[in-house]
Amino acid sequence: MIPASRNSSMIEMMRKYVGPVRYFKQLSVYHCGSELGWSPVFWFKTRPAGHSWSPMLAVYGDLGNSYAESLTLLQKEAQRGLYDAFIHAGDFAEAREEGRVGDEFLRQIESIAGYVPYMTCPGNHEQA
Secondary structure (H helix, E strand, C coil): CCCHHHHHHHHHHHHHHECCCEEECCEEEECEEECCEECCCEEEECCCCCCCCCCCEEEECCCCCCCCCCHHHHHHHHHCCCCCEEEEECCCCCCCHHHHHHHHHHHHHHHHHCCCCEEEECCCCCCC
């Protein structure tokens, strides 16, 4: 259990860096930032009500700046709403050039992760 004082400071921190989330039926709209600037507006869909729902997942690994042959297709399909979540099973954002490669990868993946839940786990090329 999180102590009340720590919980309130965590909530305050979230208010500072994540703009208010607005719900429109099953669409949540948000943006991130601070007084130094804000991101574009992003959105994601909540899961349908009920128990008969089965998610459509995109599951892959070895996707980074060096091996991004399928990135354009994944970006288009994410924007079309074809997937409920992405699972990136490791080997991404090579840690080279003082993080610049990873920064570029995150900019490229934003068009997916800003709109669809994007889960990652370390692969054999990441340091866990």
